[in-house]
Amino acid sequence: MTPTISVSNLSKHYKVPERDGGMKAAVISLFNRKYRTVKAVDDVSFNIEAGEVVGFLGPNGAGKTTTLKVLSGLLHPTSGMVNVLGYEPTKRSHDYLRQVALVMGNRNQLSWDLPAIDSFELQRAIYSIPLNEFKKTRDDFIDLLELKDLVNKPIRNLSLGERMKMEIVGALLHRPKVLFLDEPTIGLDVTMQRRIRTFIKEYNQRWGATVLLTSHYMADVEALCKRVIVIHHGHTLFDGELNQLVTQFSSFKTLGVTLPDPEIDLSQYGEVLTRDGARVTLRVPKAKTSQVTANLLSDLQVDDLTVEDTPIDDVIDSVFTSTKEAK
Amino acid sequence: MRRYIDFYLATMRISILEQIQYSVANYFYMIGMITEPVIYLVVWTTIARQQGGTTGGYTVGAFAAYYIIWTLVRNMNIVFTPFGWEWRIREGQLSMMLMRPIHPIHSDVAFFAGWKFVVILLWLPLAAILSWIFKPTFDIRWMEVIVFSLAIWGAYLIRTMLLSLLGMITFWTTRVSAIFELYFGFELILSGRLVPMTLMPVWIQNLSNYLPFKWTFFFPIEALVGNLTDVQLWSGFGMQLLWIATGIFLLNIIWNFAIKQYSAVGG
Numbered sequence: 001m002t003p004t005i006s007v008s009n010l011s012k013h014y015k016v017p018e019r020d021g022g023m024k025a026a027v028i029s030l031f032n033r034k035y036r037t038v039k040a041v042d043d044v045s046f047n048i049e050a051g052e053v054v055g056f057l058g059p060n061g062a063g064k065t066t067t068l069k070v071l072s073g074l075l076h077p078t079s080g081m082v083n084v085l086g087y088e089p090t091k092r093s094h095d096y097l098r099q100v101a102l103v104m105g106n107r108n109q110l111s112w113d114l115p116a117i118d119s120f121e122l123q124r125a126i127y128s129i130p131l132n133e134f135k136k137t138r139d140d141f142i143d144l145l146e147l148k149d150l151v152n153k154p155i156r157n158l159s160l161g162e163r164m165k166m167e168i169v170g171a172l173l174h175r176p177k178v179l180f181l182d183e184p185t186i187g188l189d190v191t192m193q194r195r196i197r198t199f200i201k202e203y204n205q206r207w208g209a210t211v212l213l214t215s216h217y218m219a220d221v222e223a224l225c226k227r228v229i230v231i232h233h234g235h236t237l238f239d240g241e242l243n244q245l246v247t248q249f250s251s252f253k254t255l256g257v258t259l260p261d262p263e264i265d266l267s268q269y270g271e272v273l274t275r276d277g278a279r280v281t282l283r284v285p286k287a288k289t290s291q292v293t294a295n296l297l298s299d300l301q302v303d304d305l306t307v308e309d310t311p312i313d314d315v316i317d318s319v320f321t322s323t324k325e326a327k
Numbered sequence: 328m329r330r331y332i333d334f335y336l337a338t339m340r341i342s343i344l345e346q347i348q349y350s351v352a353n354y355f356y357m358i359g360m361i362t363e364p365v366i367y368l369v370v371w372t373t374i375a376r377q378q379g380g381t382t383g384g385y386t387v388g389a390f391a392a393y394y395i396i397w398t399l400v401r402n403m404n405i406v407f408t409p410f411g412w413e414w415r416i417r418e419g420q421l422s423m424m425l426m427r428p429i430h431p432i433h434s435d436v437a438f439f440a441g442w443k444f445v446v447i448l449l450w451l452p453l454a455a456i457l458s459w460i461f462k463p464t465f466d467i468r469w470m471e472v473i474v475f476s477l478a479i480w481g482a483y484l485i486r487t488m489l490l491s492l493l494g495m496i497t498f499w500t501t502r503v504s505a506i507f508e509l510y511f512g513f514e515l516i517l518s519g520r521l522v523p524m525t526l527m528p529v530w531i532q533n534l535s536n537y538l539p540f541k542w543t544f545f546f547p548i549e550a551l552v553g554n555l556t557d558v559q560l561w562s563g564f565g566m567q568l569l570w571i572a573t574g575i576f577l578l579n580i581i582w583n584f585a586i587k588q589y590s591a592v593g594g
Contacts, residue, residue, distance in 0.1 A: 014590065074422050074591045092586070094428035102426050109423040111341060113348045118341060125337035126427050128330045154348075 002086070003047035004178060004210045005071065010080035011234075012041040012066050040066040042234035043080070050177075053204050053211040055225035055242070059320050063234040064214040068180045071212070072102040084178055098127055101176040105186035108167050110155050116166040117151045120173060127174035134173065141169040145199055161192030168196065172203060179203075181213040185220055197223045218312045232320055242312070249319045250310040253289045255282040257296060258304035269296055278303070283310075334429060335437040342441025350445075357449055361398050361457065367522070368394040368461060383526040388464030392552040393523055395457045400547050401520070402446045403479040406487040407435040409507045412494030422591050432578065436487055443483065463552075471551050474560040478547040481567030486543045488574025495578075498585035519545025539570045 018036045019029040041063040048054050058064045069075040070082055073089035073096065082089055087096035110119040124134045142148055145165045155163055168184065181200065185193040197220055204211055204224075215221055221228060221242065228245055230238040238245055255270065262278040269292050270284035284292045289307060296302055310318075346353055371390045375382040385393065415421045424431040457463075493510055496503045515521050517531065518540035524532055535541040546563045549555060555563065 069422070069591050072426060074425055074589065076587050092425070097426060097428040100426075102422075104419070104422075107419055107423055111345060113345050114341065118344060122337045122341050125334045126429055128333070 001049070004050045004052075004085060005046075005048040005212065006081070006083040007047070007067070007071070008045050008081040010041055010044045010067065010070060010082060011039065011078045012063075012070055012075060013078045014038045014040060039234045041070070041077075041231075044231065044234070044236050045080075046229055046236065046239055048210055048212065050210055051204070051208045052227060053200075053213065053224050055221040055228040056212055056214045056231065057221065057228050057316060058214075058231040062231045064231055065182055067231070068102065068182050068212065068214065072100060072180050073097070074102075098174060099176055100178045100180065101171045101174070102180045103168060103171045103182065103184050105164065105183035108155070108163065110163075110166055110170050112156050113154055115152045115154055116147075116170065119155070119166075119170060120151075123170050123173045129174055137173055137175060138169070141172065141199075144202060145169060145195065161188045161195075164188060164192070165196065165199075168199065175207055175209075177207075177209055179209055179211045179213075181211060181215075183215050184213070185215060185217055193217060193219065194223075200224060218316065222312060230316070230319060237319060243309075245319075246309050246312065246315050250315045251286050252283050252310050253286050254308045254310055255284055255289070255292065255296070256280075256304070256306040256308065257282065257302060260301055260303055264300065266296075331429075331433070334433065335440070338434060338437035339441030339444070342438045343445055346442055346445040350449075353445065354449055357398075357402065357446070357453060360401065361453060364394040364397045364401070365457075367397075371522070372461070383523070385523060385526070386464065388462060389552065391458075391461035392463035392465050393548055395454055395461065395463050396548045396551055397520075397544075398453065398457070399447070399450050400479060400482060400544060402450060403443055403483050403547075404486050404543055405442075405446075406439050406483065406490050407494070408490055409494040409497065409510075410504065412491075412497045413503065416497050416589075419591070421589070425586075425589075430582075432487075432491055432582075435491065436484070439487070440483070465552065466554075467551060470557050470560060471555070474564055475547060475551040478550050478564055478567060481564060481571065482543040482547045485539055485567060485570045485574060488571060488578055489539060489543075492574065492578055492581060495581045495585045498588045514540050514543075517541060518543055519548065523549075539574075542567050542570055 014037070015035045016038055017029070017033055019025045019034060044063070044067060056064050056067065066075065070077050071084055071089055073092045076090050085096065085099055087093060089096065110116055111122075120134075120138055123129075124131070129137070142151060145168070147162075147165060147169065150158060150162055150166070155166060158166065164184065172179070179200075184200070185196050188196070200211065200213075201224055203209060211224070213220065213224060226241055228238070228240070228242050229236060230245065238248065240248075254273070257266065257280050258278050259280070260278065262275075266272055266280050266282060270282035273281045273283050275281075282292075293305065293307060296305065368390060371382065371385070371394075372387045375385060375387050375390060380386055382390075412421075415424075421431065424434060427434075493507060496506060516527075517535045517538055524535055524541055524545045527535075535545075542563070546567065550560055550563060
């Protein structure tokens with residue numbers, strides 16, 4: 001089966017001017033301008049099948065947004081092949097644009113001064129959505145995101161989270177087959193983040209849409225993505241299932257131990273991460289987890305003991321930190 | 328075609344709704360805008376009176392007519408500016424527009440066209456007040472009204488194409504305000520905005536025949552308040568169509584290069 005998104009050896013390089021600070025360097029740069037090539041994306045390859053929800057992870061400047069922009073046809077790649085739904089995105093064919101959507105958490109396309117309901121009508125015209133289909137989709141989305149009381153208020157009078165929900169509705173009214181979501185929950189409170197996650201999940205399941213999501217909130221990724229692609233300095237570091245990422249990059253487990261005596265020193269069992277009254281968390285090498293657990297239970301009176309994988313945030317952080325140090 | 332008509336109507340509706348939202352601000356904006364023609368009008372009518380009531384074939388009443396119609400043509404000439412393109416690219420708004428299956432120029436043309444309907448409505452009482460004060464002399468034929476009604480939209484489209492072409496420069500560099508200012512300087516002199524073109528030196532009048540500017544300003548005004556024959560009226564409108572076609576042609580070519588340069592820096 002042909003993948004919905006196919007990226008092969010994608011590179012996007014920018015030539016940027018640079019100079020030293022100060023007046024002398026500024027004057028010299030007028031006559032002798034120096035450039036540096038920035039490899040925003042460098043030889044990245046991956047395939048995404050129809051209906052998959054894939055997390056695209058990486059620190060700021062890793063190349064995530066650049067890749068999304070190439071996939072959505074905004075940027076022309078320096079080299080490599082990109083194919084989405086059988087289209088070459090850079091050709092920006094209208095048929096292609098009708099089947100995709102790019103939602104950026106910090107950008108809006110709805111009219112600031114008008115109620116969203118008016119802007120939705122414009123979206124209908126832009127995407128030539130048949131009227132009945134438009135009304136049904138719009139009303140479904142409004143119900144799903146609980147926006148009924150808000151659609152008649154001007155966008156400028158809505159909170160950030162409410163605005164984002166409206167933006168998502170506007171962006172998906174044409175029921176795109178492929179969604180590029182660039183930090184859709186950025187700056188939102190926990191409740192609003194959860195609501196948007198649920199909606200994306202529902203959309204994916206209901207319409208079988210393919211979703212490529214970037215987010216710095218691991219809760220988004222954990223809730224939505226079975227598979228993640230980790231990118232750093234323009235290179236792919238990892239492409240696989242989320243739990244494999246933890247297995248591959250984390251050689252530790254976290255033990256939570258509750259003791260009747262909060263004074264007992266547990267440092268001989270592992271690295272003490274936190275101590276909150278009688279509750280202590282320990283970091284222990286994965287290979288020694290069984291042994292340490294057995295020792296704790298045999299040596300001490302333990303009220304409660306939990307064994308957990310390292311939180312995904314910590315794993316990701318350690319991946320990026322180790323790569324940085326290795327450079 | 329039906330898709331475009333639907334899009335244009337929907338965008339114009341949005342534009343009108345937005346302008347209604349800010350109708351008071353729009354009115355003050357228009358009142359502010361008549362300062363410029365009133366200054367020109369006072370200067371030229373004073374000169375005309377000092378020269379026995381006529382300057383360059385324009386009577387005091389004819390000057391008043393020219394500059395009152397000027398206010399409408401000026402408003403019809405307001406389009407999305409190159410500064411707007413600069414802002415749109417810098418703020419990442421263009422990225423969102425490029426994700427739509429419709430060219431951004433269509434959005435601009437439709438949006439500002441919707442605005443014009445509000446502008447024309449707001450202009451009517453202003454024109455009445457200016458007429459009451461400055462006593463213009465009009466000698467208007469039906470053919471002139473018809474051509475003028477078309478020519479103000481022709482002017483709008485020519486200027487949209489020109490300023491969009493200028494705006495394309497921002498795909499290569501986003502610091503081009505100086506180039507824009509230079510353009511507006513030329514436009515001021517060669518369009519009939521500063522003075523009727525017939526008062527300009529002959530060489531400037533000749534030069535303006537080969538440039539698009541006068542078809543955006545002087546021609547629509549002259550179509551209504553001048554003494555053009557039917558042939559002159561329709562051939563002038565033909566020139567507008569020619570410049571619109573040239574603008575669309577150039578815009579298509581430059582857009583294809585520009586879009587490859589787009590770096591989506593702003594978002």
